[in-house]
Amino acid sequence: MSEKHTLDDTGNYEHPLYKTLLNTPGLSVGVASLDDLLAWGLTNSLWVFPMATSCCGIELMATAASRVDIDRMGTIVRGTPRQADVMVVAGTITVKMAPRVKLLWDQMPEPKWCIAMGSCAISGDFYRNLYSVVPGIDTFLPVDVYVPGCPPNPEALMHGLLRLQEKIQRQRKGEKVVPDVNPDLIHVTKPSVPRLCDAARTKEMDAAQLLSATNATTDETSEPLAVEFTGALPKQELLAADFEGVLKELGVEASATDGPPLVPAARHVELAQRLKALGYRQYVSVIATHWVAKTGRKGKDEAEPEHFEVVTLLRTVGAKSRVASWSVRLAPGESIPSLAKVFAGADWQEREQWDLVGVPFANHPDLRRLMMPENYTLHPLRRDLAADLPLAPWR
Amino acid sequence: MNAFLEALLIATVIITVLMTVTAWALWFERKFAARMQSRLGPTMVGKSGLLQPVADLLKLLQKEDILTTHADGLLFNLAPVLAAGAAIGAAAVVPFAPNIVGANLDLGVLFLLAIGAVTVLPVFAAGWGSNNKFALLGGMRAIAQSISYEVPLLLAALVPVILAGSMNLGEIVEYQSKHGWFFAWPFFLGIPAFVLFLLAMLAEANRIPFDIPEAESELVAGVTTEYTGMKFALFYMAEYVHTLVASAVAAALFLGGWDGPFAPGLHWMVAKTLALFVGVYWVRWTLLRFRSDQLMRIAWYFLVPTGVALVAGTAVWVVWRS
Numbered sequence: 236m237s238e239k240h241t242l243d244d245t246g247n248y249e250h251p252l253y254k255t256l257l258n259t260p261g262l263s264v265g266v267a268s269l270d271d272l273l274a275w276g277l278t279n280s281l282w283v284f285p286m287a288t289s290c291c292g293i294e295l296m297a298t299a300a301s302r303v304d305i306d307r308m309g310t311i312v313r314g315t316p317r318q319a320d321v322m323v324v325a326g327t328i329t330v331k332m333a334p335r336v337k338l339l340w341d342q343m344p345e346p347k348w349c350i351a352m353g354s355c356a357i358s359g360d361f362y363r364n365l366y367s368v369v370p371g372i373d374t375f376l377p378v379d380v381y382v383p384g385c386p387p388n389p390e391a392l393m394h395g396l397l398r399l400q401e402k403i404q405r406q407r408k409g410e411k412v413v414p415d416v417n418p419d420l421i422h423v424t425k426p427s428v429p430r431l432c433d434a435a436r437t438k439e440m441d442a443a444q445l446l447s448a449t450n451a452t453t454d455e456t457s458e459p460l461a462v463e464f465t466g467a468l469p470k471q472e473l474l475a476a477d478f479e480g481v482l483k484e485l486g487v488e489a490s491a492t493d494g495p496p497l498v499p500a501a502r503h504v505e506l507a508q509r510l511k512a513l514g515y516r517q518y519v520s521v522i523a524t525h526w527v528a529k530t531g532r533k534g535k536d537e538a539e540p541e542h543f544e545v546v547t548l549l550r551t552v553g554a555k556s557r558v559a560s561w562s563v564r565l566a567p568g569e570s571i572p573s574l575a576k577v578f579a580g581a582d583w584q585e586r587e588q589w590d591l592v593g594v595p596f597a598n599h600p601d602l603r604r605l606m607m608p609e610n611y612t613l614h615p616l617r618r619d620l621a622a623d624l625p626l627a628p629w630r
Numbered sequence: 631m632n633a634f635l636e637a638l639l640i641a642t643v644i645i646t647v648l649m650t651v652t653a654w655a656l657w658f659e660r661k662f663a664a665r666m667q668s669r670l671g672p673t674m675v676g677k678s679g680l681l682q683p684v685a686d687l688l689k690l691l692q693k694e695d696i697l698t699t700h701a702d703g704l705l706f707n708l709a710p711v712l713a714a715g716a717a718i719g720a721a722a723v724v725p726f727a728p729n730i731v732g733a734n735l736d737l738g739v740l741f742l743l744a745i746g747a748v749t750v751l752p753v754f755a756a757g758w759g760s761n762n763k764f765a766l767l768g769g770m771r772a773i774a775q776s777i778s779y780e781v782p783l784l785l786a787a788l789v790p791v792i793l794a795g796s797m798n799l800g801e802i803v804e805y806q807s808k809h810g811w812f813f814a815w816p817f818f819l820g821i822p823a824f825v826l827f828l829l830a831m832l833a834e835a836n837r838i839p840f841d842i843p844e845a846e847s848e849l850v851a852g853v854t855t856e857y858t859g860m861k862f863a864l865f866y867m868a869e870y871v872h873t874l875v876a877s878a879v880a881a882a883l884f885l886g887g888w889d890g891p892f893a894p895g896l897h898w899m900v901a902k903t904l905a906l907f908v909g910v911y912w913v914r915w916t917l918l919r920f921r922s923d924q925l926m927r928i929a930w931y932f933l934v935p936t937g938v939a940l941v942a943g944t945a946v947w948v949v950w951r952s
């Protein structure tokens with residue numbers, strides 16, 4: 236950003252030319268009324284950049300449509316940040332999305348404003364304690380107007396825009412606009428990151444630094460939670476004959492107990508290749524689960540150590556489709572060979588499972604983060620991570 | 631010297647009027663679009679939102695001027711000026727009344743087509759200079775589209791030229807006021823040529839249904855993606871001036887220009903131009919956008935052969951009648 240455009244102490248946008256004019260004797264009257272005119276122009280032509288990521292976006296669209304029609308006050312929606320004045324953040328912002336939102340915000344030309352629309356944008360709403368959600372966009376964007384609601388109805392957003400107009404007018408007159416909140420209504424726990432409006436927050440703390448701080452590791456040596464597992468998986472009644480045949484050839488016993496047959500990791504790729512040759516051409520899914528250590532109950536089930544279970548599901552393509560699924564058990568630290576060379580469709584699915592659960596896939600061509608930000612270090616769906624451990628500094 | 635002064639005066643008046651009309655054409659379009667979508671459009675800024683263009687202008691004047699890294703500054707900054715200049719330049723030869731014309735060129739129609747072809751250069755300069763993939767794609771689409779639609783535009787404009795035996799727009803209008811509008815007689819040539827001209831004109835001015843160079847759903851805002859403030863406003867104005875001038879030309883070529891009963895010539899010209907202008911809006915807010923390949927197919931498979939047939943037909947008609 237260029238240095239010509241600065242903010243004065245009250246947070247107002249100021250141009251050096253304006254200051255020079257204002258200090259010229261005799262001109263100040265003219266400048267004052269010119270400034271009124273310019274402020275009038277600014278307030279009556281607020282073009283919106285729709286940063287709509289989820290359900291609130293629908294209401295944002297409804298606000299532009301016939302019943303409410305923000306075009307009445309001269310507001311239109313522009314697709315490019317370069318021509319917008321107000322960024323309306325409508326929806327849940329995830330940790331991965333936040334740097335992108337910040338980038339788009341930085342691409343908007345001054346003077347610009349931001350409206351946080353909906354509880355998600357304001358505080359993270361009920362996703363607040365999720366591993367991937369930013370608890371309020373004011374942790375990285377300067378928000379001017381908060382429009383509460385889940386979702387706020389179009390009238391509320393319109394009201395928010397009108398309040399923004401009021402704020403701009405007052406700011407241009409040199410008033411410092413303080414938020415008018417009713418303290419009785421506030422029971423919100425504050426996030427551990429100071430918000431932009433907090434005095435405690437240093438100026439240097441920008442989004443990039445916030446993000447790199449997500450690498451803060453959690454205490455991985457903590458005792459795993461002891462969980463009792465009582466539900467039984469439905470017994471696999473019927474194995475397709477050809478699938479059973481392949482299993483026999485490979486010397487794998489079709490499991491007499493619950494769930495899909497248990498295949499050793501060494502046989503994983505071979506089994507997939509044989510099944511593909513038999514017509515199981517569709518790679519439906521791979522699901523990895525992290526099981527924490529189980530304390531057995533007398534006479535009912537046995538104790539089990541901590542392990543990962545990876546279930547692969549294939550099916551034949553056609554009218555009478557057959558399904559084959561098997562599971563591979565891995566001790567922590569063990570890896571499972573990747574099927575990406577056998578089924579192209581396995582590539583992203585394995586990436587996702589590695590990203591979220593942390594099962595390493597050996598020989599995967601491109602094992603990068605898929606859902607979480609590139610520099611994230613944890614695997615959020617591991618059972619031993621308490622919900623809010625790895626989320627610093629977003630809360 | 632006197633002639634020069636007169637031309638200067640007329641030019642000043644025409645440019646001022648064009649810019650003013652354009653500003654409120656924006657207001658009108660917003661109102662019109664709103665009514666098409668059962669909304670109200672601007673109502674709060676001035677009476678019926680009539681001050682909306684002023685507010686927009688004041689706002690755009692105050693916006694930060696951003697030049698992206700690695701952008702070609704010269705091309706990037708020159709493009710909006712050239713775009714506006716070319717669009718206004720085309721207005722020079724349009725006869726608004728028997729003696730209100732910027733430059734009474736004998737090759738008026740040729741000049742118009744040449745200027746129309748030039749308008750694509752600033753668009754491509756903007757696309758190239760922005761250092762933005764969306765802008766570049768938009769610029770390339772604009773070039774492809776403009777070159778394709780140049781041909782049917784030229785062929786359609788040839789029909790009145792052959793019929794009137796002149797390339798001077800004023801003489802074409804005079805011919806029509808004596809022998810009847812080309813739209814009315816010979817209608818079997820006039821009406822298809824008029825429709826062809828309108829279609830090609832919409833494509834040249836990048837209006838829906840031919841607005842793929844700035845298709846919002848795929849290209850953000852096309853060539854104007856990186857433009858802020860007044861530079862963007864210039865582009866926007868250029869597009870509207872272009873449409874306005876093209877409507878005026880269509881009125882002069884096919885609808886008898888200033889010719890009409892009761893009222894003075896200028897009134898008729900303005901009325902016809904604005905009617906065509908509104909027609910363009912109507913199309914814009916009614917139809918959807920073509921795909922890029924469909925657009926090319928329409929031009930080369932359908933419009934160009936029709937145009938060639940029309941020109942040949944006109945030649946035969948002129949020879950047979952004399």
Ligand code: SF4
Nearest residue numbers: 290291353354355385
């Ligand atoms: S606030 Fe409610 S409606 Fe809005 S994005 Fe969040 S969950 Fe959806």
